Amino acid sequence: MFDYEALAQAMGELEEDTVVEILEGVMADGGSEAEKAMEACQKGMETVGALFEEGEYFVGDLIYAGELMTQAVGILKPALAGAESSGPKTKMILCTVKNDLHDIGKNIVKAMLEAGGFDVIDLGIDTPAEKIVETAKAEGVKIIALSGVLTLALDSMKEAVNAIKAAGLDCKIIIGGAPVSADACANVGADEWAHSPQKTVQTCKTWAAA
Numbered sequence: 001m002f003d004y005e006a007l008a009q010a011m012g013e014l015e016e017d018t019v020v021e022i023l024e025g026v027m028a029d030g031g032s033e034a035e036k037a038m039e040a041c042q043k044g045m046e047t048v049g050a051l052f053e054e055g056e057y058f059v060g061d062l063i064y065a066g067e068l069m070t071q072a073v074g075i076l077k078p079a080l081a082g083a084e085s086s087g088p089k090t091k092m093i094l095c096t097v098k099n100d101l102h103d104i105g106k107n108i109v110k111a112m113l114e115a116g117g118f119d120v121i122d123l124g125i126d127t128p129a130e131k132i133v134e135t136a137k138a139e140g141v142k143i144i145a146l147s148g149v150l151t152l153a154l155d156s157m158k159e160a161v162n163a164i165k166a167a168g169l170d171c172k173i174i175i176g177g178a179p180v181s182a183d184a185c186a187n188v189g190a191d192e193w194a195h196s197p198q199k200t201v202q203t204c205k206t207w208a209a210a
């Protein structure tokens with residue numbers, strides 16, 4: 001059992017050496033506790049966000065926190081993603097919506113979807129609605145996952161859902177990220193919402209099998 005409080009604290013205080021040391025310890029047995037470690041890292045990111053709001057941290061700290069979290073995900077990824085499933089892959093689109101540059105959560109979801117048997121077309125960050133529609137048409141995609149971390153991202157998600165519907169595309173849409181909730185989902189007009197990458201994989205599998 002690792003000291004996950006210490007991990008969350010080290011992440012919040014941006015102590016790279018401690019974070020890496022604990023995570024390498026977690027991975028020593030193949031990463032059976034990788035999910036707990038990931039939760040602790042996310043808790044640490046919440047501290048980073050709070051300290052930023054309080055004016056204690058600045059944008060430079062957010063950038064460094066982003067790099068540290070990306071490094072943490074890289075260490076834990078082999079255990080989080082699990083075994084790659086075999087068989088035919090369903091194509092789907094994943095992106096961070098327009099005006100939002102956060103991609104750490106999206107990249108975690110991507111790794112889990114790929115391990116769950118999806119061929120993920122990753123459109124990256126700050127993705128305009130037109131690009132999503134264009135790609136869905138060109139690739140014949142039936143499942144679209146939209147990520148966003150800023151509260152403002154909900155407006156871009158709504159714009160994207162409206163554009164997908166206006167183009168007459170028969171796609172299922174799931175939204176995810178910190179500001180997403182059941183109410184937000186209803187307002188945006190998406191089919192489903194999730195915070196956990198695991199729920200995303202389950203939902204997309206159900207859609208792919210329908």
Ligand code: B12
Nearest residue numbers: 049063066100101102103104105147150151176177178194
């Ligand atoms: C790192 C970081 C950055 C980095 C991002 C680097 C990167 N490559 O992503 C940088 C420095 C670029 C950045 C910039 C900014 N940031 Co910032 N950032 C953060 C921070 C500290 C961590 C975000 C993160 O990666 N969390 C860890 C990941 C793993 O969590 P996650 O994204 O929520 O993803 C999980 C779930 O939500 C879910 N999920 C995610 N996507 C999806 C998709 C689907 C389909 C599903 C189902 C699930 C799902 O799965 C993931 C794993 O569990 C947060 C604080 C916080 N509490 O989150 C602030 C935070 C998000 N940032 C904030 C702000 C204000 C900004 C800036 C405006 C700062 C500025 N003044 O310039 C800019 C905005 C730039 C822009 N236009 O996007 C605010 C947002 C406030 C708001 N509510 O809108 C926060 C909350 C900080 C705060 N408390 O003030 N930021």
